[in-house]
Amino acid sequence: MTTDPRWLDEHGNEIDEDHRGLVYDIRTLVDRRRMLGIFGGIGLTTLLAACSGSDPAPSASAASTGTASATPGPSASAAASGTLDEVPDETGGPYPADGSNGVNVLDDSGIVRSDIRSSFGSSTTVAQGVPLTIELTVRDAASGSAVVGAGVYLWHCDRDGDYSLYSRGVENENYLRGVQETDAMGTVRFTSIYPACYSGRWPHIHFEVYSDVANAVASGPVVKTSQIALPEEVNGLVYATSGYEQSVRNVSEVSLSSDNVFRDDGGIHQIASMSGSVAGGYTAALTIGV
Numbered sequence: 081m082t083t084d085p086r087w088l089d090e091h092g093n094e095i096d097e098d099h100r101g102l103v104y105d106i107r108t109l110v111d112r113r114r115m116l117g118i119f120g121g122i123g124l125t126t127l128l129a130a131c132s133g134s135d136p137a138p139s140a141s142a143a144s145t146g147t148a149s150a151t152p153g154p155s156a157s158a159a160a161s162g163t164l165d166e167v168p169d170e171t172g173g174p175y176p177a178d179g180s181n182g183v184n185v186l187d188d189s190g191i192v193r194s195d196i197r198s199s200f201g202s203s204t205t206v207a208q209g210v211p212l213t214i215e216l217t218v219r220d221a222a223s224g225s226a227v228v229g230a231g232v233y234l235w236h237c238d239r240d241g242d243y244s245l246y247s248r249g250v251e252n253e254n255y256l257r258g259v260q261e262t263d264a265m266g267t268v269r270f271t272s273i274y275p276a277c278y279s280g281r282w283p284h285i286h287f288e289v290y291s292d293v294a295n296a297v298a299s300g301p302v303v304k305t306s307q308i309a310l311p312e313e314v315n316g317l318v319y320a321t322s323g324y325e326q327s328v329r330n331v332s333e334v335s336l337s338s339d340n341v342f343r344d345d346g347g348i349h350q351i352a353s354m355s356g357s358v359a360g361g362y363t364a365a366l367t368i369g370v
Contacts, residue, residue, distance in 0.1 A: 177257060
């Protein structure tokens with residue numbers, strides 16, 4: 081077998097593997113699918129750029145510009161390496177509308193949709209707030225393979241901290257709820273608004289994963305029930321805008337470590353990666369293992 085010329089010295093002799101440097105080590109580790117275990121969540125591109133001597137491009141402070149850069153969390157990094165931790169099981173809370181606590185919206189015509197900002201059926205009320213796209217990617221925790229064709233039911237509170245179908249004044253609304261089927265990458269995308277922070281809870285989004293959409297709309301067996309945690313920096317930027325005034329005080333009185341859902345591990349496997357801005361809207365992305 082011919083040796084790659086990059087690993088030959090000036091005399092044409094093969095350099096011992098132990099002396100080929102970090103770039104070689106990283107490439108070897110990737111081939112052996114050990115990247116995550118050694119480097120945690122550090123991106124391969126960043127490491128290779130550092131080894132080559134290239135300076136990373138500067139980025140503006142999100143706090144000063146109102147923007148947030150996408151930063152893959154532990155789950156996203158793990159998925160790239162082929163395996164990832166299973167997302168923790170969490171409570172669906174008191175407002176699931178999946179038939180487990182009173183009302184069931186899953187068997188309503190119109191629940192399968194990507195844009196969940198408006199109610200459907202007898203009401204067409206549109207929930208107001210900073211635009212938010214939610215991208216949830218479902219992968220098999222053992223193999224990292226995309227789970228294709230799964231049904232994902234997603235719901236969250238509105239800008240006032242109220243849940244449609246339950247909270248006073250919005251009992252006749254069903255906005256901010258929807259079901260979708262994962263695509264060839266295992267991903268669903270919902271068009272929504274940024275949820276409020278209500279008293280006692282860290283800002284979050286609920287979801288349930290079913291084997292397929294047919295099971296989801298029939299309230300069949302749930303594969304996974306969990307929650308997405310929204311990151312502190314973006315919470316601060318959004319809640320400084322008009323309409324979210326109540327969230328400013330509420331979020332100051334809770335933390336990931338005190339939240340009754342995320343406190344056991346600080347939400348390490350559930351914090352969304354964010355990109356976007358207040359003016360243009362945000363995208364929250366999370367890869368979960370099931």
